[in-house]
Amino acid sequence: MSDSMNKKLKAVFRGIKTATGKDGRLSVSTPPENARDVLRSLKDEGYTHLALISCVDWIDKQKFELIYILSSYFENEHIILRTSIPRENAKFTSIIDTFENAEPYEREIHELFGIDFEGHPRQIPLFLERNYEIPPFRKDFDTRAYVKQLFDEIPFVEEDR
Amino acid sequence: MDRNVLTKWLKQPQKMGNKYSLWAIYFCTGCGIIEVPPVITSRWDAERFGVIPVATPRQANLFLITGYVSLKTLKAIIRTYELMPEPKYTVGFGSCPINGGMYWDSYNTIKHLDKYIPIDGWIAGCMPRPEAIFIAVTHLWTLIDKDMANGYKKYREKYPYYRTNQERALGKLAWPPQFEKGEENE
Numbered sequence: 001m002s003d004s005m006n007k008k009l010k011a012v013f014r015g016i017k018t019a020t021g022k023d024g025r026l027s028v029s030t031p032p033e034n035a036r037d038v039l040r041s042l043k044d045e046g047y048t049h050l051a052l053i054s055c056v057d058w059i060d061k062q063k064f065e066l067i068y069i070l071s072s073y074f075e076n077e078h079i080i081l082r083t084s085i086p087r088e089n090a091k092f093t094s095i096i097d098t099f100e101n102a103e104p105y106e107r108e109i110h111e112l113f114g115i116d117f118e119g120h121p122r123q124i125p126l127f128l129e130r131n132y133e134i135p136p137f138r139k140d141f142d143t144r145a146y147v148k149q150l151f152d153e154i155p156f157v158e159e160d161r
Numbered sequence: 162m163d164r165n166v167l168t169k170w171l172k173q174p175q176k177m178g179n180k181y182s183l184w185a186i187y188f189c190t191g192c193g194i195i196e197v198p199p200v201i202t203s204r205w206d207a208e209r210f211g212v213i214p215v216a217t218p219r220q221a222n223l224f225l226i227t228g229y230v231s232l233k234t235l236k237a238i239i240r241t242y243e244l245m246p247e248p249k250y251t252v253g254f255g256s257c258p259i260n261g262g263m264y265w266d267s268y269n270t271i272k273h274l275d276k277y278i279p280i281d282g283w284i285a286g287c288m289p290r291p292e293a294i295f296i297a298v299t300h301l302w303t304l305i306d307k308d309m310a311n312g313y314k315k316y317r318e319k320y321p322y323y324r325t326n327q328e329r330a331l332g333k334l335a336w337p338p339q340f341e342k343g344e345e346n347e
Contacts, residue, residue, distance in 0.1 A: 130332070136269075141268070143267065147265075147266050147267070147272070150330070152272070154330060157319050157326070
């Protein structure tokens with residue numbers, strides 16, 4: 001199944017690279033401007049379940065890699081779709097109109113990586129309660145320095161008697 | 162029952178009552194709580210030591226903090242601790258409440274739990290075995306006998322310090338101070 005899917009995608013979209021893993025799982029990497037259309041056509045092909053949206057910070061390449069994992073109930077298969085966006089002023093279009101359950105995932109990525117999803121109805125914090133200068137899951141967020149200035153500064157109760 | 166124990170009972174019946182009915186609040190923090198179901202069920206049977214889990218903080222007098230404490234959990238822990246009636250004893254279970262453990266540089270996990278609430282004893286390890294809970298309980302008995310498990314008194318005395326630390330970690334707290342703030346200062 002993944003072979004025919006592979007051919008179909010390559011015929012329709014430009015700039016797509018595909019690779020098949022050992023278990024026959026198809027992984028597709030696409031330029032960001034195509035990603036929404038690829039996702040929509042995959043949905044039409046039966047990959048109706050968005051299992052996860054994940055994000056990786058490649059600080060050396062100055063890129064964020066967004067990873068969409070789709071699965072199909074008909075084929076019983078997964079497809080992994082990757083797309084890279086530039087790291088500065090990171091923004092991407094929301095896919096809520098295609099997959100409604102993307103809403104919490106995009107909110108989470110927005111607060112932890114600082115990627116702005118255009119068209120997202122409410123990008124308010126999901127988990128975090130504090131304000132961070134740099135979103136905490138970015139690689140240039142120095143956790144050790146943050147811990148030093150927040151937690152290590154708090155004195156033990158015996159000491160200040 | 163041998164005679165020494167009997168005199169102990171007669172001298173301080175209240176203390177003996179506290180000692181042998183440590184009711185633990187069933188508060189699940191982090192991964193350590195996975196050790197508690199075997200402890201309270203038939204294999205290790207904590208009721209031999211008078212430890213049973215209870216549902217609400219008002220019934221409990223033993224607080225086991227099992228595992229890493231994130232900032233949001235700390236809020237719940239402080240509220241639960243303040244709701245428990247005195248005398249109350251706290252035990253930090255696992256290495257994460259002691260000094261952060263493997264979360265020593267995490268941005269959202271507190272490192273030293275005893276900066277925020279008083280702790281009477283620690284169980285080191287990641288994870289400690291269920292037997293370690295019983296060792297801790299028997300240690301706690303000796304501490305109660307010698308009047309050394311006085312974390313709740315310390316909390317009363319030094320409440321301003323604890324409250325300041327809590328506010329530094331959590332920002333503005335949504336509940337009023339439990340004791341008068343700054344009254345017994347020095």
